[in-house]
Amino acid sequence: MTEMNTMPTIALVDDDRNILTSVSIALEAEGYKVETYTDGASALDGLLARPPQLAIFDIKMPRMDGMELLRRLRQKSDMPVIFLTSKDEEIDELFGLKMGADDFITKPFSQRLLVERVRAVLRRASSREAAAAAGGAAPKPGTAQQLARSLERGQLVMDQERHTCTWKGEAVTLTVTEFLILHSLAQRPGVVKSRDALMDAAYDEQVYVDDRTIDSHIKRLRKKFKMVDTDFDMIETLYGVGYRFREAA
Numbered sequence: 421m422t423e424m425n426t427m428p429t430i431a432l433v434d435d436d437r438n439i440l441t442s443v444s445i446a447l448e449a450e451g452y453k454v455e456t457y458t459d460g461a462s463a464l465d466g467l468l469a470r471p472p473q474l475a476i477f478d479i480k481m482p483r484m485d486g487m488e489l490l491r492r493l494r495q496k497s498d499m500p501v502i503f504l505t506s507k508d509e510e511i512d513e514l515f516g517l518k519m520g521a522d523d524f525i526t527k528p529f530s531q532r533l534l535v536e537r538v539r540a541v542l543r544r545a546s547s548r549e550a551a552a553a554a555g556g557a558a559p560k561p562g563t564a565q566q567l568a569r570s571l572e573r574g575q576l577v578m579d580q581e582r583h584t585c586t587w588k589g590e591a592v593t594l595t596v597t598e599f600l601i602l603h604s605l606a607q608r609p610g611v612v613k614s615r616d617a618l619m620d621a622a623y624d625e626q627v628y629v630d631d632r633t634i635d636s637h638i639k640r641l642r643k644k645f646k647m648v649d650t651d652f653d654m655i656e657t658l659y660g661v662g663y664r665f666r667e668a669a
Contacts, residue, residue, distance in 0.1 A: 428473035428542055429453040433463040433489065434504065435481045443476070446531035447538065460484030464492055467499070474500045474542055476534075494520050500545045500596075502537060504529075522595050540623055544596045573606045574668045576654070590648040594641070597622045601637050602665075605655065610667040612658055638663055 430452050434440050444454045457463035461483040477486035500522045522541050525534055571578045575588045585592045604621035605613055615634045645652040654666045
């Protein structure tokens with residue numbers, strides 16, 4: 421874990437030097453250390469030799485694109501990764517999320533949004549590490565400690581400590597934000613959660629996101645579950661109100 425008095429190092433990988441410069445300035449202004457790479461091939465060596473606390477990848481790059489970089493990185497590291505993507509790269513987003521990206525930011529984006537997303541992902545990663553370190557021995561089945569860490573709703577099983585999710589026994593890979601949104605919905609089946617309530621569950625108070633961001637996360641959640649079960653329909657939309665997790669029949 422990063423020491424409390426040391427600001428995290430962030431690796432930025434993008435072939436657009438304008439983005440490298442502008443994002444580096446924004447992150448350094450917040451106190452972060454930034455290492456930059458202009459292609460995935462050179463980045464992979466640097467990321468493994470000098471692991472940062474978080475990495476930001478552009479998807480479209482020469483020599484090795486962001487998707488391939490993430491695939492190779494995940495063979496040896498679970499460091500948090502945020503993807504930068506264009507609006508027309510939705511299919512890439514789905515593959516990237518399944519492979520283990522923690523979040524996506526769509527171009528063009530504000531520097532403020534990127535900084536706040538970085539803070540949120542780092543804070544959650546730190547919280548997971550702290551929880552794992554303090555977990556000690558595995559709790560006995562059925563104890564209050566185990567129940568607090570896992571949630572079961574019919575065919576859905578979510579383990580907060582391990583950040584795992586399964587549907588009908590099949591693993592569904594979720595980003596931190598998606599996991600928190602789904603957990604908030606599944607905690608109380610049948611109860612409608614407004615977009616504001618889901619924002620509160622998934623983001624820190626300092627982070628501003630609009631309604632469309634929550635809608636995008638819900639859309640990705642549904643697609644991920646439909647990849648393992650084409651009949652999945654447990655997340656319901658109540659137009660103008662919000663979302664809810666369907667009650668078991």
